[in-house]
Amino acid sequence: MENVSLRILRNRKASTQAFRRAATDVCASMIRQLQRAVRKEGIAPHSIVFVVILRSGVAFLPPALKAFPTARVAVLGLKRDEKTAVAHWYYANVPKLASKDTVIILDPMLATGGSAKEAVLKLKKCGANLRRMMFVGVIAAPEGVRVLQQFIPRKRMILGSVDRGLDARKYIVPGLGDFGDRYFGYES
Numbered sequence: 001m002e003n004v005s006l007r008i009l010r011n012r013k014a015s016t017q018a019f020r021r022a023a024t025d026v027c028a029s030m031i032r033q034l035q036r037a038v039r040k041e042g043i044a045p046h047s048i049v050f051v052v053i054l055r056s057g058v059a060f061l062p063p064a065l066k067a068f069p070t071a072r073v074a075v076l077g078l079k080r081d082e083k084t085a086v087a088h089w090y091y092a093n094v095p096k097l098a099s100k101d102t103v104i105i106l107d108p109m110l111a112t113g114g115s116a117k118e119a120v121l122k123l124k125k126c127g128a129n130l131r132r133m134m135f136v137g138v139i140a141a142p143e144g145v146r147v148l149q150q151f152i153p154r155k156r157m158i159l160g161s162v163d164r165g166l167d168a169r170k171y172i173v174p175g176l177g178d179f180g181d182r183y184f185g186y187e188s
Contacts, residue, residue, distance in 0.1 A: 003029070006160060009138070010176045016185040020059075023138075023183055026160060027108070028063040030136050033158050034104065035067050037134070043102050046070045047132075049095065051123060053078060053107035053115055055180035060106035060136065074103075076122065078115040085170035087115040089122075097127035102134065108179045110140035110159070111172050113147025120151045134158070138179070141165050141172045 008014050008022035038045065048071040050064050051057075065071065077091030097103065105119055116135060124130060133152050138160040145154065145162060167173050176182070 005029075006138070009179075010174060012177055014182075016182065019182045023059045023108070023179075024063070026138055027060045030138065030158055030160060031060065031063040031067050034064075034134070034136055037158060038068075038102075047100055047102045048072075049074060049097060049101050049103050049128075051076060051094075051103060051105045051119060053105065053119060054091065056108045056183060057106045059108060059179075059183055064104075064106060074123070076119050078118055080115065082169075085112055085114065087118050089118070092122060094123065094126045097123065099127065099129040099132070101128065102132045103128045104134045104136060106136050108138040109172065109175075110135070110137045110144035110148060111166060111175075112141070112170050113144035116144065116148045117151070120148075139163055139172055139175060141175075144172075 005022040005025040008018055009026060045068050048068050050071050051074040052061055054075060054077040072095045074094040078087040079090055080087050103123055105116060107116060110116055130151055135148060135152050135157045140159045140162045142162060143166055148157065163172050163175055165173055
């Protein structure tokens with residue numbers, strides 16, 4: 001998926017307002033792809049539990065709940081250590097999960113796969129069925145896709161773009177910078 005909105009997200013000079021508009025458009029497009037996948041697989045909408053990875057996953061929530069108004073929502077807070085690129089927990093609020101639930105992780109960026117892996121392991125401990133888990137993201141690095149594939153098959157990942165790889169700081173190349181900082185208007 002390479003469209004105008006994704007090009008705006010990649011533009012490091014785009015204003016916060018332009019970035020947010022583009023993020024809204026791209027996230028809505030990704031959720032439409034998810035709707036098609038859910039219909040194709042015959043997943044019952046009432047079985048869906050969205051898992052928002054803070055901070056940037058918040059951008060997915062409005063279109064996700066508009067498309068699936070009966071979905072429950074879990075919130076996971078993981079912060080990446082900028083020196084080690086290792087994800088550390090700071091928050092988790094997960095509703096009771098059952099093996100019949102379809103758990104869908106929402107996180108715009110899949111770089112090293114560390115946060116996604118931590119999220120999957122936490123959700124599994126909370127009762128999620130790995131065979132009923134999906135991931136929706138905007139941009140990924142091949143390294144992150146490989147890590148996540150240990151738990152979620154590639155066909156159950158909906159990704160807008162898989163970029164070239166990671167740079168020395170473990171950021172996606174060409175990527176778009178720190179999605180959360182740009183979406184929330186923080187200086188990078």
